Amino acid sequence: MKRTESQILNIRESQNHDYIYELQSKFPTINFKRLVKTESTYNGSKRTKTMESENIFIEGQIKKALTSVHLPTQAQILRRKFLYFSQNESKHEIYKFDDAKELTVKERFVIHYIGHATMLIQVSGFTILTDPIFYGLDRYYPEKTKSYPFIQYLPRIDVILITHNHRDHVDRRSLQELLEFYRTKMWSQPKVLVPMGDKKLLQTFGFLYITELDWFSRITIKGNRTIINFVSIPADQKSSRYQINPHKSLVTGWIINPEKEDVIFKYTGDTRSLSLPTQLAIDACIYNEITKKSYNIGSPEGNTNIPKIICFEPSGPNYTRCAVEANHQSSSYSALLKFIEIRNLSTISGIPIDSFLPRVKTVMFHHNKFQLGPDRFNEGKFVTKKLLNYLHLDDDILNKEYERQKRKLEKHLDREKLKDALPLPSRSVIANLPTHTSILVRSKDFIIQDIQTVLTQFDMDREKLRKLLIGYLVKNTVFPMIGERMTYEDLMKASFIDCEKYGGGNMQKELKIENTL
Incomplete structure (x- = not known):
């Protein structure tokens, strides 16, 4: 259905600064x-670590050096290790x-x-584009995967959503090329919604129609025949363009609510796992938007129709968990979080969990556009498979596996032990790593921690809860391919x-979950 010029340009907005008081x-x-x-x-971020981004950067550069063809052959052990982590994925598994x-x-x-x-x-x-980036950043953060489709092949964008100002989410080159393409097509610029503090940055790129939103603020954008509400919700990251002067602007996620359509989108953005009270507040926002659906206005209490709720959640990085724990939500927690959110929505609304x-x-x-470590593109799938396998274990066996993982990490995260285990030509390079480094170990303890965090939130039989989680996660967790x-x-x-049909293997047999669905 091709949109006419009048349909595209007739966009009006109204911002509700008092939305937070409505929620309260x-x-x-x-x-x-x-x-x-x-x-x-x-101020107010719960993040306590300050060096995780720098550690990731250092590990990335060391990894590049250790896999360089110019290193002596004694470093082949490291090369083989990195190749194992990357698994040599083919294009049909990614694109x-x-x-x-x-x-x-x-x-x-x-x-x-x-x-x-x-x-x-x-x-x-409406056509909405989130955190646009179509290129690599620089030689220090080379691309591992390419974006697709490219700017000139996209339909015309009405609204761009920005979650925070990191360069891998707000890319000057990508955004300026988008504007240049629009000028050649004689199209008007898209509307840009940004967190508080980022308007000036987008203005320097050449954007004209920019609105800043604080957390728990709402903006309504009206077209000729439709209305979409956007709500800014909390996220927890360190906003900064070049890892200096952090927290000068907010970091947000977004709720997208087309009033007449039977769907709500929650775009979490790039965040660490949030506190349970903050998550409850976000879920209250979602339910409030459900009640504002045109088909729910005027409905008696208890007769609210629930739309489809599509939640876009970050899938890592996962490999470098000891370095990025403070600012990235893991794949396992992103998957398990939905069960907490469903419980929250049920509690807030009084509607049974089974309805949600x-x-x-x-x-x-x-997942894995940039080289933050030797992750596979589909590392999130690997983590989710481990999550499902761990959910089959009872508490005693799971605790033993957790202790085994901790011992493994203690051995491999120690820089000095790693240095002593490697050939002499590699030791000078290893000496530049952080004291605790994840460069040669795939951490899995965080998956078990995520399971334990979620299981303790529910007062029900553990075996029944595990089966319910497995069935839900398998049916409702999706990893789209690029493009x-x-x-x-x-x-x-x-x-x-x-999702696994592209990656090979019989997932249903491997996970042994036929009887739990």
């Missing part, structure tokens, strides 16, 4: 907290190369994964086992 009034027992800006810095096109009359909505955190969402005649279970879907993104265009029907049919 409706949900008085929930704390909707905003960060306070003092001395030009947003799908679907063409981008306008939403057709028969399509309720479409999501198109372009790569990293860039997602194209088409719904209700088939309506909530997790779509993973943010994969998914319609509503595609997404509803997709499952974790279905």
Whole structure:
């Protein structure tokens, strides 16, 4: 369905600065907290580590040096280790190369994964683009995967959503080339929604229509025939362009609510796992937006119709967990988080959990465009398979496995032990690593920690809960390939086992879950 110029340009907006007070009034027992800006810095992040980004950078450079062809042959042990981690994935395991096109009359909505955190969402005649990046950053952070489709092949964008100002989410070259392409097509610029503190940055790129939003703020954008509400929600990261002067701007996620469509999107962005009270506040926002659906307005209490809730969640990095724990949510927690959110939505609304279970879907993104370590592109799938396998273990066996993983990490995370175990020509390079380094070990203890965190949140029989989790995660966790265009029907049919059809292997047999579905 091709949009006319008048359909595209007739966009009006209204911003609700008092949305947080509406939330507090409706949900008085929930704390909707905003960060306070003092001395030009947003305070209140629970992050305590300060060197994780620097450690990732150092490890990345050491890894490049150790795999260089110029090193002596004694370093081949390291080369083999890195190749093991990368698994030599082929293109058919990473890319799908679907063409981008306008939403057709028969399509309720479409999501198109372009790569990293860039997602194209088409719904209700609107086209939304998240955290656009189409290139590598520089020689220090080379691309491991390419974005697809490219700028000139995308449908016209109405709204760009920005979660934070890191260069792998706000890329000057990508955004300026998008503007240049629009100038050649004589198209008007898209509307850009950014966290508080990032408006000036986008203005320097050449954007004209920019709106900053604080947490728990809402903006309504109206087209000729549709209305979409955007709500800014908390996220926890260190905002900074070059890892200096952090927290000068906010980091956000977004709720996208097309009022007349039977769907709500939650785009989490790039965040560490949030506190349970903050997560509860976000889920209250989601439920509040559910009640604002046109078909729910005026409905008596208890008769609320639940739309499909599509949650875009970060899938790593996972390999470097000891370095990035403080600022990235793991694949395992992203998957398990949906169960906490469903419990929250049920508690807030009074609607049984069973009514939400088939309506909530997790779509993973943010995996491995850049070289942060020897991750596979599909490392998130590896973690999710481990998660499902661990969920089959009882508490005693799981605790023993956790202790085994801890001992393994203690041995391999120690720089001095690593240096002593390697040939002399490699030791001078290893000496530059952080004291505790994840460069040669795949951590799995965090998966067990995530399981234990979630299991303790539910007062029900553990065996029953594990089976429920396994069945839900398999049916409702999706890893799109780069360039994969998914319609509503595609997404509803997709499952974790279905994702594995590109990667080979019999997932259903491997996970032994036939009897739990």
